[in-house]
Amino acid sequence: MSTSARDRTWVMTGAAGSIGAHLRPRIGAQVACLRLVDVQPLSPEHAGEEVVRADLRDADAVAAALGGADGVIHLGAIPSEAPFPALVETNILGTFNVLEGARRAGVSRVVNASSNHATGLYPARARVSAAIPVAPDGLYGVSKAAG
Numbered sequence: 001m002s003t004s005a006r007d008r009t010w011v012m013t014g015a016a017g018s019i020g021a022h023l024r025p026r027i028g029a030q031v032a033c034l035r036l037v038d039v040q041p042l043s044p045e046h047a048g049e050e051v052v053r054a055d056l057r058d059a060d061a062v063a064a065a066l067g068g069a070d071g072v073i074h075l076g077a078i079p080s081e082a083p084f085p086a087l088v089e090t091n092i093l094g095t096f097n098v099l100e101g102a103r104r105a106g107v108s109r110v111v112n113a114s115s116n117h118a119t120g121l122y123p124a125r126a127r128v129s130a131a132i133p134v135a136p137d138g139l140y141g142v143s144k145a146a147g
Helices: 003-007 018-028 059-066 084-105 139-146
Strands: 009-013 033-038 049-053 071-074 109-112
Touching (some): 009 018, 033 059, 084 139
Parallel strands (some): 009 033, 009 071
């Protein structure tokens, strides 16, 4: 992030997850406010952190969490294979709610975490890019490809 981010508010969904926990201090050190959003309970651990407990399936809660934000780092998801209805609700609907909430709030940047599982059926040595069709290797991969 550039030095201009130091006076900005960024939202991190899925902040209680392993990637969110790893990124919190690094991102938080670069922004004025890091708003942590998760369905799991969290506590602020660093200066400039705010915590919002919200379920990504709840469009109104997501919209409220994104209010006044300059950017979103969207990590919130079920992080592995699960029954497809759960993946649809959390990973697909949740991502829609984040993207639509950001659009409505005028958030200028969204960083959406995907997964190698969205292209997991390509051979390991294949070069993959956004220009090739998705080839998910499971239902989790389908949910990430939909995002």
